[in-house]
Amino acid sequence: MKKFHNKRKYMLIISLVVVLLYATTFIPQRVITTSPSSVSHIHVLDGQSGYELNLSDRDDIYTVMNNLNDVTFQKGKPSIGYMGYSYRVTLYDQDGDELDEFIINSEDTLRYHGFFYAAKSGKIDYNKLDAWMAQVKAQPVEE
Template structure:
């Protein structure tokens, strides 16, 4: 009986350690070639307007900036509403990019992709560049 309890307790501890490591491991925000991007749609949560960015220079700048960003989970985003900018990235074939797509930029160092908020730990999101384009 003690052996079963020990095995069960060990499994729970290993599981909890695994979750802790998964939660705190750094994540590349994206790894996308800007040449594959046709358009970036930015929904401005402050005004309710959507801006469609199709200028290759602007796309290159935004994608290069986001490629240089590394994030880590900071807290759950469940129950939070409102945001600054929601980005949707469309590829040349018309499909949406996989992975980090449809995410929300709240500031230069905080993004949200439900169910988590993420803090920037490497690089910096050029929030003001996007803000200047959409306003």
């Protein structure tokens, strides 16, 4: 009988620890922490029009990455099953390997690793992405 109580106590402690660890993922934090210097180019796909933008200028990369690194996000509900997006952003290193991928839905909403994240401190520079994408859309189509 004593073995049963000890086992039950250990299971309760383990369950409590797991719940507490999971709860800490909901503390506001920086989600995108990739160093701007490790990014060689950024690929942005407009989910509404299908247009693509490739940023390889160092100043543009630093602008995007510093902005994203400065925003603190609160983890929200799971994003599994949601369709559509504004901008799918993929970060690449010098070798062309993918460093990270995430979806920007608005100036205060990000989808990352299966969850929505809401900006709590700072905002995503969504207008800058819109302006760059407008430039791409304004270019004549090559035939």
